[in-house]
Amino acid sequence: MGGMRDEWKRRVELALARAADDEKLLRVIAQLEPLTARFELLEGGVTGVRIDPLTGVTAIADVPDPDVVISGDARAWNEVLSGETPYVRQVNVKHGRFSAQGSVAHSAWLMPVFSAIFSGGSGSEGELESPPSPAPGVVHGRYLRLTGGQAYVDVVVGEGPAVLLIHTAGRDARQWHPLMAALAGEFALYAPDLPGRGRSEADADGYLDDVQRIAEWLMAVADALELGSYVVAGCSLGGNLALLLGAVDPRVQGVLALQGADLTPTISAASLAAMDHPRISLPHANMNFTMSLVGSGAGDRQRAALRRGVDTLNAPAQLADLSAYTRCDIRDRMAEIECPVILFRGEDDWVVDSGMIAATASRIVNASTLEVRSVPEVGHFPHVEQPELVAVALRDLVGAPGRHPGVSV
Known part of the structure; x- marks a missing residue:
């Protein structure tokens, strides 16, 4: 000894x-x-x-x-x-x-x-490069008036199926820009900033810290966009929300859940208390957490984009989102999903592990098709790290059996 x-x-x-x-x-x-x-x-x-x-x-x-x-x-x-x-x-x-x-x-x-x-790292290593941006004119901004306040949505107009894209906790719709550029012309793409994040106003009741309330807000966005049917894709908190929307909104014709699960108790009470603590810099305290989740296959530009996301964190929004995430328990809703589902997991992500994905999959018993796609060298942010792989998954989802043929804008 x-x-x-x-x-x-x-x-x-x-x-x-x-x-x-x-x-x-x-x-x-x-x-x-x-x-x-x-x-x-x-x-x-x-x-x-x-x-x-x-x-x-x-x-x-x-x-x-x-x-x-x-x-x-x-x-x-x-x-x-x-x-x-x-x-x-x-x-x-x-x-x-x-x-x-x-x-x-x-x-x-x-x-x-x-x-x-x-x-061996502080989470801020490397040069801060500008992340790749869509070609000018591809993504357009749109504001929507909802009952609880104004919502902002990035839009790519297209002839194909409508897709609602939901970002990760505390970030905004810009996470989806590389994917939106890659899929321009194939889909009608809508990426909202969640309430109180980015350019969307907080809900009239304040920052939403419950997945059911956020899902209701997203359904109101779909109403305002006049989406008769749509596919939903989301990552992390957004992935959880995509699964919930697949269960509760009959307009949803397919679910692509990136790092999404139905039970995610991964954030401690002490970590939540740090989010809006007056003596704590949120980027200082969170950079290592975020960068430890990035997959080994991510390039310098992708890492820079993820670091920039941490640098621009909004403390009340981050607290609300991670409160919703760690309290998320939608296990009893998974049997209600009937559309095609892809559970996409980056293998380098240690927060959403393979056991959490397998447990979620075991409860999605009524989906017309279900695929668990495990991808090496990808971490917690597949749509940022490897958007081309997410584009393939979305194309596969839309072509899956069981999708209603009327999916459209």
């Missing part, structure tokens, strides 16, 4: 020593207050670190009164120190093996610091 403890301590202190020379990390630390953390090995072992804007990263043997405590067994620590598991995943409420204690603010401040120390 003593050998295990000594080896663990050596590896932790080696990671701290490397971090002490990381100029990018030191620039992050220069913006923080002095903090201390204690690291615990459950099999018996303690070491610590002092994070200081003047002195940077300093290993210390023990911390009697730490601001943050991170503890885990040998397996959990080895997964992080070997690079197998990102630090941000190991502290996740559903998928992680670490126990993290400390204030919401201190834990959020230290997220990029510990991610850089233990996982």
Whole structure:
């Protein structure tokens, strides 16, 4: 046991020593207050670190009164120190093996610091390139007047089936622009900013934090667009909403759920509390989480687009969306879906794992067709990372047996 403890301590202190020379990390630390953390090995072992804007990263043997405590067994620590598991995943409420204690603010401040120390990156590496944009004139903006307020929708006019595109939590319709450009002419595409996100006004009742309420808002958008029938595609929270719309709106003729599931309890109460905390920068605290979900096949432009999405987060919207996401439980509605369904999962995504997709699929028992499509080198944002693969899936969905022939604008 003593050998295990000594080896663990050596590896932790080696990671701290490397971090002490990381100029990018030191620039992050220069913006923080002095903090201390204690690291615990459950099999018996303690070491610590002092994070200081003047002195940077300093290993210390023990911390009697730490601001943050991170503890885990040998397996959990080895997964992080070997690079197998990102630090941000190991502290996740559903998928992680670490126990993290400390204030919401201190834990959020230290997220990029510990991610850089233990996982080799702060989440902001690489040059910030401009993401690819659709050709001028392809995407047009449209405002709709709903009962609860004004909604904004990006539109690509086309002769084919109508498709409603639902973005991920806290982001906006611009996520879909590369896919919309790729599919221009094949479909009539509608990508709304969810209420209070992007250019859509918040609902009259405030930011919507329940999937049923958001689904009702989306059905009102479909009403305003006069969609007699449509296909729905969404990612993450949007994927969950696509499944729910497939169950509750008879106009839906097909569902493409990217990283969508019917039960997603993946965000802790402490993480939600950090979303609108007055002492926490939301991009600072969330960049590592987002970038840890990106697949290995994503290019620099796609990664830049995803980082820009984090940089522009709207705190009340992000809190509402992730509250809706982590409380989402629509298991009892899955048997109501009768149209074709594709559950599309990027294999590099650790938040929506294969077990969650399989469990969801097992409850979609009445769909005319059901396919689970598992794709390597793709993460949590398939429509941003590999839009060409999502375009193929959407074409396949529209051609699936059981789709009513009257799908149109």
